[in-house]
Amino acid sequence: MQKERFFNILKRGCRKMERAKVSLVKFNDDRRNIRRAVEMCDGFKELTPSKRVLLKPNLVMWDEVLPFPKFGVITTAVVVEEMVRLLQEHGCSDIAIGEATTEDESINSETEAAYRGMGFQQLEKKYGVKLLDLNRGPFERVEFDGFSLDIAAPVLEADFLINLPVLKTHNTTRVSLGFKNLKGCLSRRSKIFCHHPELPLDRFIQRLGEKLAPALTLIDGIYALDRGPAMNGTAHRADILIASRDMFAADVVGTMILGMNPADIGHLAEHARRHGLPLDGSNVEICGEELSSLVRPLKWDWGWLEDNSGPTAFGRMGISGVYYPKYDHTICSGCSFLNNMILILLIGAYTGEPFDSIEFLTGKVARSRGGYKKTFLFGNCIIRANRDNPAIGEAVEIRGCPPRAEDIVRTLNEHGIRADFNTYLQYRESLAARYRDQPQFREEHFVVGEA
Ligand code: SF4
Secondary structure (H helix, E strand, O other), X not given: OOHHHHHHHHHHOOOOOOOEEEEEEXXXXXXXXXXXXXXXXXXXXXXXXXOOEEEEEOOOOOOOOOOOOOOOOOOOHHHHHHHHHHHHHOOOOOEEEEEOOOOOHHHOOOHHHHHHHOOOHHHHHHHOOEEEEHHHOOEEEEEOOOOEEEEEHHHHHOOEXXXXXXXXXXXXXXXXXXXXXXXHHEOHXXXXXXXXXXXXXXXXXXXXXXHHOOOEEEEEEEEEEEOOOOOOOEEEEEEEEEEEOOHHHHHHHHHHHOOOOHXXXXXXXXXXXXXXXXXXXXXXXXXXXOHHHOOOOOOOOOOEOOXXXXXXXXXXXXXXXXXXXXXXXXXXXXXXXXXXXXHHHHHXXXXXXXXXXXXXXXXXXXXXXXXXXXXXXXXXXXXXXOOOOOOOOEEEEEOOOOXXXXXXXXXXXXXXXXXXXXXXXXXXXXXXXXOOOOOOOOHHHHOOOOO
């Protein structure tokens, strides 16, 4: 990749064209650095006190029941709180926070639970901030070229949208930064629609970002996530704040910091093509830290066996008798989170003997080629896609959109696979344990007023 060229261009200065300012600031547990990040990119240049401001953090998931390490998965409360404080200081009084978590009633994952868990009610009391659950709508249908999406009305009505994504990788779109975070502004139906069988997910993400065009993007890189976007990835303390009035520029820099080439990110490449923008950073003016000193390459993809029969962990453990092809872009968040759970349950159920010729299909389009005694169809979409598929020996349907965890465990057991939910509990506990006794991972970053 043209990394050197990228850095050289950044060093050359702003001689030829108007470039997008991106501030790069270390956080170092000092809230004043959040202010610096905003000020250095002139973040509030277009903000007058009378404007309606909406903050869109990334609270993609929440879990009140099982251990839930939040590092690199969701936006910190520190960043949200400090942004609210800066806005208030600027004279703004109409401030809202809007987000829509992936809902699963068995773990109390609704947006209100996330707001409660992060102490956002204090922002409501202290600054009069409105807490909006974008899952509840209302939505407005917006037409794009060839499709339409339902976007939360409060986001469309805001005069000044502040995007607060996390510095993280994504197992499908490679990065989940400013553009990707805006997908949380869609109705559930439209989110599902974006995982389209024929159209690329990146196209929807780009069009949505183009439409919403946040006035300010601040990428919260206090923690960065390897193999995101969920908690099964590995978080690192990165301590970076990336801010810009230009979301594309912020995402280009964030992508570089994650050690990837912006040209390889579908939605960034699409945006560059549609707007005649360079992907090599030549339209970016960095203020603050030297970008090259902050680059920390992270992985975005999960390894799968060459014959596509399962994750590489299956190979390492000698697991056989099962065909579990890799997820594709049509699997949406609800099924995706549970997909990880099924894999853990299968690993836990492995006794050393091969499984009895079983196949698992997920997403919306995969079709069984046959050759297995039982084909487990996970979720309503894949059940539909394989209805009347003559290649299937015995179809085992796990219904739901997404299916419920208890139904998954029960169905596996009914079909001779000794799945024990405790295995998954232990796994979740082990994920949380990774960060315990490591002082750089601070839970209080996720609670208002505590850090
Ligand atoms: S069944 Fe799964 S893949 Fe299909 S729409 Fe529901 S969550 Fe998405």
